Amino acid sequence: MSEHAFQFLLQHERQPFLPSRCYITADPNVYDPRQWSLQLDAPVGAPWVYQLDDVKDWMLHGPKAERRIFFDISNYRTPSRVLERDEVFRAYLRKILERLPAEYMQRRKYALMPSIGDDKTRARYMEAIEAAIPGITILPEPEMVVEFFRLVKRTLKLETRANNVLLVVDIGASTANMSIVLSRRDGTVLDVDAKGAQRDLRVRALRGDSGPYAGRWVDERLYELLGVAEFLPQEDKGHALRAIEQAKVEASRTGSAVQVELPSNGDPLVVDRDKLVAVSAGLCTELKSTFQKLCERLYVNQTSTDDARKKSEDRFRERAVGDAKDAHRLIDTILLAGGTSLLPGFQDAMMETLFPDGHRPNVLRVGSSFAVAAAAGGLAHVLHNYDPPRLREPDGKGGSVFKAPLESTLPYPLLLGIKQAGERERQVEVLDPNEPFIDDGGQRPIPDTPPLAAGSQPRMRLIPGGAAGVAARQGRPFRAMSVRHSPGKMAIEWDPLRQKAFVHSSQVDGTGTLWIDANTLRTRQESALDPFDGPLRPGALAVDAAEDVILDLGMSKIVALTADRGWTSAEELERVVHEGLHAPLAADNQDGANTAASHDEAAVADDTAMDVGVAAATPSERFTSEASGNQPSAGDGPQRGAEAEAGVASRAAPAERAASPGNERAAAIEPVAQQSDAEEIDVGTAAAFDWDVRVPDSQFSYALETLRDQIKAVDPHLQFDDIVVALLALAIRPIVLLAGPPGCGKSTLVRTIAQILGKKVGHTFHEIAVQAHWENDGVLFDQGGRLSHLVGENPHSHLILFDEFNLTRPEYYLSRLFNALDGGNGAIAPDAKIASCRIFGTMNIDDSSRPPSPKVIDRCFLVELAQVEWQVDKPTGIGSLASIPPLPGLPMVSVDGANTDERINAVLHALQLTVIEHDLRHDILPSRRVLADIKSLLGLQHRLDLQGKDLLKRDDLVDRILASRVLVKLSGAFDQLQPALDALDKALDGAEELPRTRRRLKLARQQARLGFISPWQ
Incomplete structure (x- = not known):
């Protein structure tokens, strides 16, 4: 039989995922608080290492946005580092992306979006992912769990001609998400097979986030039950919790008692079934309030309109639902997905706690494949949404396709583009796929629109967000509007059943032409080049290769999954998780042999302690981690205000630090930073700058941030993106x-x-x-x-x-x-x-x-x-910039990371095909030198986090590349270049975010009457 089609691109010790921990390293001889590096493997020989086990948990639930880590709290001059939450998370995601094998790097990427209740946290999380992984598409995680049960396990059977209400319970290491997923309620019949009518099924999720009550909450309760705090120093709590977690996982998997590998003051510390059952009951009690609020939302959703109430009457009568407190009876099926929800006794405790009146929904358990279920469901969903589908049921030949598609919520954000006379297009987000408004629909004002003067005639368009790709925006031109009254307020209407959005306004005429059918965004019209037609064993599914990678960014593990030509099955996925992969990928360099350097001189302040003290631990009291030499968990130790103040004070004494032994790098940097406005740049400093000496990414990007702030302070009109x-x-x-x-x-x-x-x-x-x-x-x-x-x-x-x-x-x-x-x-x-x-x-x-x-x-x-x-009041002159300190050097250049862009690929593909089909001059194609420069530039923008730090937007960079490195070669007789111009117009249709590129194409069209095209005016 052919190879398993689902390929796990991140592996660790034959496991189909990568542990989510990361390590912050720094040079204690450098006192710059922002100079640090992040890596995924435990460092060897590094003098200063801080292990982060909870970067995503900190991103989502951390009460403070910064942590400060200290090298040695016994010395008041100790160096410290400031770790900003979003910046660390973006660096972490970039490192994950760089781990993908090179042959899969160019594939389209999707990330699973967890259920996040807070709007600001959700927006911040999405912005960080989109900045770190350009062009990524966000998929809602609860719906992808449903797809795992429906498409991969095929145990989820949805009742026809009725509402289907599913409760997805996904409790992982640091998050507890409960989501109610609804199928489309209109009962539309698409097809009929031997089992009867099938509906056009669509899932929509009502979200409930209960972050504190997750796997780490369970570990804390076990910590208390075992009485570890009575004999173990507080600073060693982090190590103890990790040991308890390992024992918990093993006891849950085997059903046997497991001893915790910790020293004790008497009897062995044991995690057994009785303790897990007790903790499960407590966990369900804590989740009850979230569940009740979720059910209240479900009731409102089912009764919010006359049409909704009418379609719900029969089910309400059948289930004896009179008001919101009875809404839990509407739940048909519970999908248990996360590893924590598989604890012994959890299912029984959940039924007793959340369904006390005897209503018992059907329960489907994800089983041993919980670690990869959401990613597998996401990949199955993407494969099934090709037209024709690339995931197919067995019929002996691998030919039959699934019937009714189960469609997720809006796949991309919707943007309103507004272009006023003499200005560039301004895009305003009108719909976020992950906000509750998508579930309920209705009409609401569009915020953040620019003021429109009465009598003006702006042009507007409604388009999907950038991750939808160039093709999704083609054929969506600007429409002429007329502003009747200022400020030109508008509203968006969203119909969740028909999946259509409309713009309305009583102040702007012409908005009736602004609407979009989101159903057209769901499928990708591409036939498989090499469809799988081999034999299939019972239970297996035929898979055609696809250019897609699914990333499940979990708290404890990261899954990256793609599909090659072959077959898959739920049983094979369970086997892979249980037994491990047969052979690691060539790119896998995580052999588990690395160990972290000793942290004897390091201490850390967590977000719970950084303002008032430093968590410290005596070196002799610390445990040594088996795998990585862990530091104690941040914030677990006693708070020591005096040491923290000394650490902060050390930043205010640059002269002393520069003179300290072993601090040559700091000495080279600090005096420049302290220059007065009247001082000239020293010749010795200038002479030390070497074009061939490259500086670390973090040092260069932080220097750019500082430089931007200094330049903007003295010349706010200077275009820093040009610099x-x-x-x-x-x-x-x-x-x-x-x-x-x-x-x-x-x-x-x-x-x-x-x-x-x-x-x-x-x-x-x-x-x-x-x-x-x-x-x-x-x-x-x-x-x-x-x-x-x-x-x-x-x-x-x-x-x-x-x-x-x-x-x-x-x-x-x-x-x-x-x-x-x-x-x-x-x-x-x-x-x-x-x-x-x-x-x-x-x-x-x-x-x-x-x-x-x-x-x-x-x-x-x-x-x-x-x-x-x-x-601009002062268009020229830079005399006031004399005090700006010089950059430490230029960054290293490589083609690692996100070095492609769909828009650039579309242009290069269109040019290549046109040159071949029409036998045009090959010199209008970019040379190898130019292609290498493009990849290097995109890679630099990605590695240096320029989008996340608001230094250089991806759209602006792509626009400059296309205009100045690709289209600048369009020169010659118009009749020879017309096929290329036609192809480029089509490839860039709708790409209004690329004004330089479109202007160059417009110039070429204007020159057509002269018969000769030149890239210059």
């Missing part, structure tokens, strides 16, 4: 071109960057005005030439500006420099090398200059600037 893109370009390619209209600030930008990089005018920063009569590079490199002093031994790193780069042909005067910097190992002549340097060129395209050749553009990194806005 970021130019710096990234310098990190990737040694020659960067700045193009734009005269007076837009190209030269000013270069001078600003020179200051940012610590370059001193006339010493390490050189401005050269290009002259039209230059025909060779003698003026630069001959004896007495303007750059002759850079040839030969020169210890400094230099930045050179060629102003009006294209006033003459760059090939005339830069040919040798091009070769020296781009693969020539710095050799300007056979016996001479040029100093380490980087080049900026500014260029205008006007009557006095000529466009650079495609060869030059290909070898440079082009950055296009827009004209300064008319209302």
Whole structure:
């Protein structure tokens, strides 16, 4: 039989998932509180390590957004680190993404969204995921649990022509989610088979979040039952809870008593069935209030409209439901999903506590595959929503398909795009798939819309969010509106049964054209290229390969699942979880052999203690973790205010810290940060900057954040995203071109960057005005030439500006420099090398200059600037920026991480097909050099967390890449390029978030009447 189709991309010790813990490492010789790194494996030999077992729990439920960790609380000068919750979570997700095997990295990615009751927490969680994993689609986790039972286990049978009310109980390590899932109640008959009528089934979830009462709550109760606190120091509680958790899992799995591996003051510490049953009863009691509120919401949902009440009458009468307190009788089936809900005695206690009147729904247990059930359900859901489906029931040949699709809630957010005259499109989110309004529907005002002046005629469109992809936005053009009254308020109407959204307004005419049918967003119209047609054993399902990866970001484990051609079954998934995988992936480097360094000098303050003290532990009292040398759980130890104050005070004494032994790196950084406005940048600092020395990602991105805040304080009109893109370009390619209209600030930008990089005018920063009569590079490199002093031994790193780069042909005067910097190992002549340097060129395209050749553009990194806005009060001048400290260096460049984008892929695919089908010139395709630059740039934006830190948006970066690195090559006779332009128009239809790209295409269309296309005006 062929191989199991469901492939687990993250593995650990043959298990089909990755433990969710991570480790923060830092250099105690560096005192910058933001300089830390995150890794998934336990570090070996690191001097300072802090283990995080609960990063997602902290993200969702932590009362404070920051933690401060300390290296040594016995020394008041001890270094500390500030860990910001969202930033740590994004770094964690990026590391998870980098673990995916390379051959699967380009697949579409989905993340499961847990049931989160708080709107702000839900929005923050989604924003962090979308920033860390660009282009990801969010799937609601409760519905995907339903899909596991319906599509994979096939034990869930939904009653036809009636409401189906399902209670999903998913209690994991740190979250307890209870969700009521409803199937569509209109009874529409789609098809008839041997068993009778089948309905068009749709699930919608009413959410209930009870985060405190989860697996860790159970561990705490067992900690109390075992009396561990009576003899174990408080600072060792974290280790004790982990040992108790291991014993709990083993006792639940085997049904036998399991001894906890902890020292005791007498009898052995044992977790047995009786203790687990007792704790299960307590857990159900704690969940009762959440369940009652959920049932109240269910009752309101079923009676909120006349139509809803009418369709619910028969079931209400049958189940004797008179008011909200009886709503629990409407529940038909309970799906037990999380590992904690499988504790001995939990099911019986749940029935007695939540259903005391004798109503007993059917209970389906996920079984031993609970660790991967939600991910498997999500993958099955995605596979089944292809047209034709790629998950098929057995018929001996693997040919038959499932009948009625079970559709989840709205798959993507809905956005209202508003474009006013002379402005870019502004997008306002009108529907979030994970908010309760999606369940109930109705009409409500659209918040955060820009004010619209009476008499104005803005254009608007209603579109799915960016994760839906380019194809989902095609064919959704802007519609002309007319504002009757200011401020132009609008409302969104959502019909959850028909899954349609409409925009209404009494102040804006024309909104009747703004509507969207979300049903069209659910299926992907793609036939399988290589469908599975092999034999299937009983219970197995045929699977066709698909370009999708499902990520289940659990509290204790991370599952990444994809589908290759083959077969799957619930039994095989249970076997994999129970017995482990037969062979690990080649990319799996988690062999379990790594152990963390000793934490004897480390102490940590948790979010519960960081404002008033530091959790400390005596080294001799600490346990050593079997796997990782864990620190005690943060916040478990006594609070010591004096030590905490000393740790904070150490940040306020840079001079003392810089002079301390072993703190050379801090000494190099602190004096620059303390410069006064009147001081000039020291030549020694500038000379120390080496283009080939790259700094860690965290150091560079934090330096950018600091730089942005400082620059905005003195020049709020400066476009900082231009600075970021130019710096990234310098990190990737040694020659960067700045193009734009005269007076837009190209030269000013270069001078600003020179200051940012610590370059001193006339010493390490050189401005050269290009002259039209230059025909060779003698003026630069001959004896007495303007750059002759850079040839030969020169210890400094230099930045050179060629102003009006294209006033003459760059090939005339830069040919040798091009070769020296781009693969020539710095050799300007056979016996001479040029100093380490980087080049900026500014260029205008006007009557006095000529466009650079495609060869030059290909070898440079082009950055296009827009004209300064008319209302800027101080358009030029950077004298006030003299006090800005220099950056420590440029970031390392690689193609790891999220280095693709669906919009870029769509454009490249369209160009490739058009060139082949119409036999066009191949030079309009991007070169290997350009493709590598694109991947490097996307990878940098991802690794440096530029989206999460609001330094550079993904949309802006993609727009710049397409306009300046891809479409800039469109040049030549219009009749030769028209097929390519047509293909690009189609590929970018609806992509209004890419104004530079669309403007370049519009320019090409305008030039059509001239018969010749040029990328320049």
